[in-house]
Amino acid sequence: MIESLIQSNNAELTQSTKKGSPVVLSTRVRLARNLVGVPFPERASSSQRSDIMTKCADRIADLPQMKNGAFFDVAELSDLEKQVLVERHLISRELCESDSGSGVFINKDQTCSVMINEEDHLRIQFLKTGFSLRSVWKQIDRFDSGLESDLDVAFSHEFGYLTACPTNLGTALRASVMMHLPGLVISDHMDKVIRAVNQLGITVRGLFGEGSDATGHVFQISNQQTLGESEEAIMSRLGNVFKTIIDHEINARFKYLEENRARMLDQVGRAFGVLQNAHVLNSNEAMNLLSLMRLAVDFEMLPEANRSDIDRLFIECQPGHIQHAAGEGIEPEARDLGRADKLRREFNQFPALDFDKVNELT
Amino acid sequence: MADNLKCSHCSNPATVHLTQIVNNKIIKVDLCESCAQAKGVTDPEGFSLADLLSKTNLSPGGSGEPQITCPDCGLTTVDFRRTGRLGCATCYQHFVPLVRPVLEDMHAGTAHKGKVPKVALTRQNAVAELQSLENALQRAIAEEAYEDAAKFRDQIHAIRSAAETNPEEAVRT
Numbered sequence: 001m002i003e004s005l006i007q008s009n010n011a012e013l014t015q016s017t018k019k020g021s022p023v024v025l026s027t028r029v030r031l032a033r034n035l036v037g038v039p040f041p042e043r044a045s046s047s048q049r050s051d052i053m054t055k056c057a058d059r060i061a062d063l064p065q066m067k068n069g070a071f072f073d074v075a076e077l078s079d080l081e082k083q084v085l086v087e088r089h090l091i092s093r094e095l096c097e098s099d100s101g102s103g104v105f106i107n108k109d110q111t112c113s114v115m116i117n118e119e120d121h122l123r124i125q126f127l128k129t130g131f132s133l134r135s136v137w138k139q140i141d142r143f144d145s146g147l148e149s150d151l152d153v154a155f156s157h158e159f160g161y162l163t164a165c166p167t168n169l170g171t172a173l174r175a176s177v178m179m180h181l182p183g184l185v186i187s188d189h190m191d192k193v194i195r196a197v198n199q200l201g202i203t204v205r206g207l208f209g210e211g212s213d214a215t216g217h218v219f220q221i222s223n224q225q226t227l228g229e230s231e232e233a234i235m236s237r238l239g240n241v242f243k244t245i246i247d248h249e250i251n252a253r254f255k256y257l258e259e260n261r262a263r264m265l266d267q268v269g270r271a272f273g274v275l276q277n278a279h280v281l282n283s284n285e286a287m288n289l290l291s292l293m294r295l296a297v298d299f300e301m302l303p304e305a306n307r308s309d310i311d312r313l314f315i316e317c318q319p320g321h322i323q324h325a326a327g328e329g330i331e332p333e334a335r336d337l338g339r340a341d342k343l344r345r346e347f348n349q350f351p352a353l354d355f356d357k358v359n360e361l362t
Numbered sequence: 363m364a365d366n367l368k369c370s371h372c373s374n375p376a377t378v379h380l381t382q383i384v385n386n387k388i389i390k391v392d393l394c395e396s397c398a399q400a401k402g403v404t405d406p407e408g409f410s411l412a413d414l415l416s417k418t419n420l421s422p423g424g425s426g427e428p429q430i431t432c433p434d435c436g437l438t439t440v441d442f443r444r445t446g447r448l449g450c451a452t453c454y455q456h457f458v459p460l461v462r463p464v465l466e467d468m469h470a471g472t473a474h475k476g477k478v479p480k481v482a483l484t485r486q487n488a489v490a491e492l493q494s495l496e497n498a499l500q501r502a503i504a505e506e507a508y509e510d511a512a513k514f515r516d517q518i519h520a521i522r523s524a525a526e527t528n529p530e531e532a533v534r535t
Contacts, residue, residue, distance in 0.1 A: 036451050036486070039435040043449040119447075141477070148482040154451035155483065159461075160474030162451045166464055171476035201470065228471020 001072060002081045005088075006324065011110040012129060013088060014312040022298040023246045024131035025178040025218065025311055028089070029140050032163045032172040033122040033147070034154040040164040041098070041117040049101030049117050056116050059150045060105045065143050069107040075100050080329055083320030089127065094118055112143065119164050120172075122147070129311070131242070133175055133235050141231075160227060170227030175238055178207070179245065182217040182291050183252030190219075193245060201225045202241055207287075216287030216314060221245070257299070257358070265355055268296050275347040281340040282332070286317045289343075300357040306350055313346060369394035430456050492521055 009015055013026060034040060035055075038048055053073075060066055074082070074095060082096040090113045091104050102117040115123040124147075126140040147153075154162040160170035168174075184190045194204045207218045221242065223234050257264050271292035274281075281289075293310050296302045315321060322335045322342070330338070367376040369392060376392035431438050433456070437449030442460060454461065465472045495518050502511035 034451060039450040040448065042445075042447065043435050043437065144477075145479075145481070148479040151482065152486055153479050153482050155479050156454055156474075157478075158473060159454055159465075160476055161479075162448075162454050164447045164449075166446070166448070166461055167468055169465070170469065170474045173476070225469045227465060227469035227474060230476045233475070 001077060002084060005070065005106065005110065006084065008110065012127060013110065014315055015308070021130040023179055023181070023249050025180055026127055026129050027132050027136050027177050028125060028127040029133070029136045029173065029175045030123055030125040031140060031144055032120040032161065032168045033124065033144070034120050034162055034164070036152045036154045041119065041121060042164060046100055049099070052121055053101050053103055053116050056122060056151065057103065057105065059147060060114055063143065063146050065112055066105060066107050069105055071105050072103055074098060074102040074104070080320060080323055084324050087315055087318040087320045091115055092118060120168070131177060133239055137175070137231065137235060168226050171229070171231050171234060172226055173231055173234060174222050174226070175235055176220050176222030177242055179219050179221055180217055180291065180294055181219055181245070181249050182295055183249045183256060185217045186256055187252045189248070189252060193248065197221065197241055200241060202238065215284050216291040218291070218314070253295070253298070265358065268292050268301060269353060272296070272347065272353055275343050277344065278340045280336045281343060282336050283317065283319055283339070286339055286343060287314065290314055290317070296353060299361060301353045301355060302350065309346065313343065317343065367392040428459055430460065432456050488521060492518060
């Protein structure tokens with residue numbers, strides 16, 4: 001069912017041709033919205049859920065941003081297909097486990113997805129590669145206003161947009177960036193950063209959200225609070241914190257390079273060698289090797305043009321994608337072979353590492 | 363003195379005594395060693411009494427807490443305490459006494475300061491207004507108050523025709 005999505009040659013996260021950012025892989029904003037006069041998904045009957053889905057799907061299909069988009073009924077997706085969509089950050093794990101009457105709309109370039117009957121009736125998400133909170137907010141704001149002109153959304157002047165969980169009230173906005181932070185991890189500063197931002201009402205999680213590991217030194221950082229501040233205020237506060245983290249990360253990288261030059265170049269060189277020659281690679285090891293390759297681009301050891309390949313491989317080396325490429329659900333051992341084959345093929349197309357470039361940098 | 367206290371969860375002697383301020387009320391809980399372990403009361407700084415209380419339904423106010431039932435979806439105080447979630451938009455009108463204290467700890471403020479869905483709200487108001495005008499019209503006809511009826515009919519007509527000519531602006535009647 002999701003074949004066209006995976007084969008697509010203009011998907012934002014996997015095929016972006018824009019210039020990437022050294023620290024931020026992608027920016028996402030999501031809004032939760034509910035309809036009036038019908039219980040939230042968890043308390044809605046199955047016939048109410050399917051009514052909500054039909055009503056919302058009709059409206060969403062009419063929006064210009066969804067032109068040539070695709071709708072998937074969760075009940076009709078296989079477990080593997082759901083896993084692939086989770087790995088592409090297009091649906092949540094919670095949606096995968098939902099009862100009948102849940103679905104997702106995904107637009108053509110996979111920058112927008114709207115989950116229907118997840119925790120709330122609607123969970124709208126826009127994403128972009130790189131760091132661009134403002135422009136993603138503008139897009140989602142326009143989309144949301146378009147929806148609202150046809151759907152009666154639940155809103156109170158006191159609590160703002162009404163959501164199933166009070167943690168999402170108010171703006172019901174969650175803005176997050178996916179950050180690659182090898183410098184802070186290697187220099188043992190990550191715990192300190194997490195504690196500091198937690199105190200500012202900001203959450204740090206792993207690559208796949210709640211409870212997931214930060215493999216590949218990739219972290220998802222987002223606001224926790226949604227009520228009592230405007231969208232602009234939330235994003236400007238977040239933006240400042242993000243910029244501070246980016247500065248710390250860059251400093252940590254250069255400090256590590258200055259103090260451990262040989263060790264650093266050795267790690268990058270070995271990672272490249274493993275990726276070009278390994279025959280068995282588990283997901284965790286692959287993520288950590290890819291992390292070093294992203295760092296190699298940042299330090300100009302690899303051309304900028306290869307950055308989007310590496311970002312694509314972060315997603316395509318996930319277990320669901322490897323299995324989907326194999327055309328069937330396969331055991332972890334077989335996946336590790338498939339993953340190594342894929343990485344070998346890809347990295348043998350890469351130019352050799354240019355170690356001289358690093359020496360010019362410092 | 364404290365040694366005479368019994369654990370709030372079982373009847374073993376309590377050895378862990380917690381005091382925290384939750385929603386401006388001082389809450390004390392006494393636990394025995396094993397219950398404290400089971401509840402994860404190991405790190406006093408990272409531990410929130412409010413979490414423990416909400417999980418064990420011993421929330422501030424205890425049995426004196428208002429027992430609310432949402433007239434629309436049937437959600438009860440017990441349901442809300444168990445899941446931490448509301449059942450429908452109407453719940454927010456009825457569960458205010460329970461929701462508001464939770465928000466103070468959760469968010470930067472307790473009042474919305476962001477986007478307002480103007481189009482949807484004015485449309486909803488227009489629909490409500492039309493409904494009330496229709497009711498008024500029927501009442502006026504039944505009471506043979508034809509002058510009033512004509513007035514209501516004209517108002518309904520004005521809202522409807524505005525909606526046809528300009529759907530977005532229509533609602534601003």
